[in-house]
Amino acid sequence: MNxxxxxxxxxxxxxxxxxxxxxxxxxxxxGGTHVILGLVEGETAGLVICFExxxxxxxxxxxxxxxxxxxxKHRGKGLSKLLLQKAEAIALKLGCCKLTLEVLEGNHAxxxxxxASGFTNYELDPRxxxxxxxxxxxxxxx
Numbered sequence: 001m002n003x004x005x006x007x008x009x010x011x012x013x014x015x016x017x018x019x020x021x022x023x024x025x026x027x028x029x030x031g032g033t034h035v036i037l038g039l040v041e042g043e044t045a046g047l048v049i050c051f052e053x054x055x056x057x058x059x060x061x062x063x064x065x066x067x068x069x070x071x072x073k074h075r076g077k078g079l080s081k082l083l084l085q086k087a088e089a090i091a092l093k094l095g096c097c098k099l100t101l102e103v104l105e106g107n108h109a110x111x112x113x114x115x116a117s118g119f120t121n122y123e124l125d126p127r128x129x130x131x132x133x134x135x136x137x138x139x140x141x142x
Contacts, residue, residue: 001047004069009107034063036086038070038079045074048083050090055097063091065101068110080110084117102133 002020004010015023027033027049038046049067054060065087070079084099091099101119103110122131 001049001067001069003071004047004067007069007072009104009110010069034087034090036083036090038074038083040074040077040079044071046070046079046083048087050087052094052096053100058097060097061094062098062100063087063094063096065099068101075109080113081117084113088117 001023002015005013005015014020027035030051032052034048034050034052036046036048036050037044038048047067047069048065051064051066053062053064055062065084068080068083070083088099099119100122101114103114123129
């Protein structure tokens with residue numbers, strides 16, 4: 001995750017020390033979390049972190065791919081396709097109606113990989129346009 005965070009597409013800076021020290025323990029506390037590791041010759045080469053969600057329109061579960069990263073030295077080898085296939089297999093086993101993910105507008109390589117795996121922009125009605133992903137950061141009491 002830290003390699004991804006340091007990449008320009010991940011924000012360009014290391015994860016905070018708290019995150020690096022506590023991420024695995026915090027993920028273990030959350031039900032509906034799925035972590036997929038891609039290994040090449042015993043070395044971690046890729047990672048996908050998914051969270052189960054729910055589609056109210058379909059009244060069925062969905063699986064959100066929250067993070068996907070392929071280590072720089074393993075890019076271009078088809079690993080992202082294999083990781084996405086594994087996420088899809090998990091979603092099908094869970095009875096999910098869809099996989100979701102978010103991608104930066106400028107991340108053309110990731111968009112191409114996602115399109116090749118069958119992903120498309122989300123829209124209900126083309127006249128209303130595509131869905132936009134927004135956030136509101138919340139301050140934390142210390």
